[in-house]
Amino acid sequence: MSGIATFLTRRRGGASWHFTDVLAWIWLVAGLLLMFGPVIWLGLSSFKTRAALSEFPPTLLPYETAMVHVEGFDEPLPLYRVMMEDGEEHLLVQVRRIGTVAQMADPEAPEEIIRVPLTARQPVREIKLATENYSTPFKRYNFLRYFYNSVFVTVVATIITLIFNSMAAFALSKYQFKGRTAVLAIILATLMVPLSVIIIPLFSVINGLNLFNSLWGVILPTVATPTGVFLLRQYMLTIPDELLEAARMDHASEWKIYWRIVLPLAMPAVAVLAIFSVMWRWNDFLWPLIVLSDQELYTLQVGLNSFQGELNVQWHYVLAMTVVSMLPVVVIFAFLQRFITSGIASTGIK
Amino acid sequence: MTVETRQGIGGGHFAGLLLAPVRWAMNLIDRPMSFVQRRFGLGGVAAAFLAPNMLVFGIFVLFPMTLNVAYSFTGGGALFLNNRVFVGTLQYETLLACRDFLDAASCREDRFWRAVGNTGFFVVVQVTALVLVSLATALVLNREMRARGFWRAVFFFPVLLSPVVVALIWKWILQRNGLLNAALLELGFEPVLWLVNRGWAMFWAIFLSIWAHLGFYTLILLAGLQAIPRDLYEAAEMDGAPRWRVLTRITLPLLWPNMVVVILLALIRAVQVFDEVFVLTGGGPGTATLFLVQYIYETGLAQQVRNLGLASAASILMAVVLIVLTLIQLLASAWRERKEQR
DSSP states (O other): OOHHHHHOOOOGGOOOOOOOHHHHHHHHHHHHHHHHHHHHHHHTTTTSSSHHHSSSOOSOOOOEEOOEEOOTTTEEEEEEEOTTTTTEEEEEEEEETTTTTTEEEEEEEEEEEEEEEEGGGGEEEEEEOOTTTHHHHHHHHHHHHHHHHHHHHHHHHHHHHEEEEEHHHHHHHHOOOTTTTHHHHHHHHHSSSSSGSSHHHHHHHHHHHTOOTHHHHHHHHHSSSSHHHHHHHHHHHTOHHHHHHHHHHHTTTTHHIIIIIIHHHHHHHHHHHHHHHHHHHHHHHHHHHHHHHHHOOOOOHHHHHHHHHHSOOOHHHHHHHHHHHHHHHHHHHHHHHHHHHHHHHHHHOO | OOHHHHHHHHHTHHHHHHHHHHHHHHHHHHHHHHHHHHHHHHHHHHHHHHHHHHHHHHIIHHHHHHHHHHHTTTTOSSSSSSSSEOOHHHHHHHHHSOOTTOOOOTTTTTHHHHHHHHHHHHHHHHHHHHHHHHHHHHHHSSSOOTTHHHHHHHHHGGGGGHHHHHHHHHHHHHHHTHHEEEEEETTTOOOOOOOTTHHHHHHHHHHHHHHHHHHHHHHHHHHHHTOOOOOHHHHHTTTTOOOHHHHIIIIHHHHHHHHHHHHHHHHHHHHHHHOHHHHHHTSSSSSTTTTTHHHHIIIIIISOOOOOHHHHHHHHHHHHHHHHHHHHHHHHHHHHHHHHHH
């Protein structure tokens, strides 16, 4: 035992444990529980049936009462472990329930009905994943539509953002022209006024342009991101002007210089902006909530919110759809963690 | 050219096919751009490159910004400005009509003052707690340890989750028959209706927004910690300085520029709190977690009778606060960069 203890507490360089080491480990383990725990709980819960979800206290894993097909009955019947009066335990199926008494039968001999008080029986439970939580919302409700709308908004807005922002960044980094500082100042100024304080006039602008209740009304106000322009401009400033001069010597047009030379060289910054843009647009909530009034046009976030806000919350569907709506982000994070974290650390944008 | 042919023959065949329409579109734009270049010179080209972004910017950001000011001086129920009645500073007077500024019930627009009070409380408590928790996490993650990338990811990943997802994850845990109440019962406590109790609702609103955002601020602070020169710590160790002294004399002073940026960013975001809390509590119970953005949204857009003027006036007041905070933040960022270059 003491050997294991010394092995576990041995540290690199032979240094001894300081109380701050203990504190640090407590912090990390508490963090692990508090940050991961809720998400894992969501994942486990999303595979429980509606009946299993309403159990209190809840079980960790998705259990369900075992069902057995019995001759003479069309539907499968629930299986119970019953303590008989003679003190013996039997496996019986429940045929019918009347008040506090269950009519039960032996699966082998279903003709004979045995009356059992409810307190004398325990359901036989087995682990079962309620995958219908995932399939039904797509089939019976509008979630496939919401999913499609979210993908459309995210992809289109990101493409337009990348093109418009990179063009503007190119102009602001590679040309000397009158009013350049003014343009930069204007873009900088709008950093101060986030969308949440201009929703009222923006709503009337959108209505004036007939974009209310349209996905384009969600997309267009978000594409000219000042952060994107700044991020790309800072990067393009590091691309040497000599490259552009050489291309001009070869009679390349300015447009060709932009998309054949500068844009490919700025790819690292473009990639960072693309990742951020996808996450911003996928997660947007307030603005789509304002612009979209037709259920058919809801994005996943707005649809999920309206679904969970209904009087009789169908948690088994809400939880499954929550998992679905966070999947793309989790996948992006799993593959591009390094890009994202270094992008944030170096630019301070989110 | 050589690159293109190689792609066409080799494994890049599929990618080449995929890029063909892009290439075609880019060549199509080349013609008008070349015309602009011949006709107006490089200045014209610069303008053409800026045009799409600035057009969208003008229509959907700059124009609404100025429009907002105009709306705040008008009244009535019409949506478009030309049909609205000029009322002078009436909307501002309505918002500010209070007999006692410390008692929301004495105000004409009591919901606004409750939102202001709630937001103020939220900003102070959430930012303080958020910065302290982020700092502690960054200090822990900055230690020498195995699998640091994993631990960083543990604290960071909620940053990427959508506010709706964050709110639903916790709503499920906090509901009456949720995990937390089950745990309380197991430990012998009474279950609590977390989101029905005013105080607890505010507590969870603050907790949730810290849970969701702490990874972001931790990352910025961690970058700052890692930029502190190693030899300073080595020198301190040679002198046999105790750890807390190293922390208060080396780490914290050198981290301070990053701390300022983090505090200001957290302030700016906290003033705009809406999404997660709206999905979690809907502003309730009553007005216990009603914040400014929700007040603006509901007053201007979500009620039966839209009061655009009042909502605009409220958003102008909020914008003033944000502009001041952002100006300070930009100055602080510039200050940090200058310090780092030295």
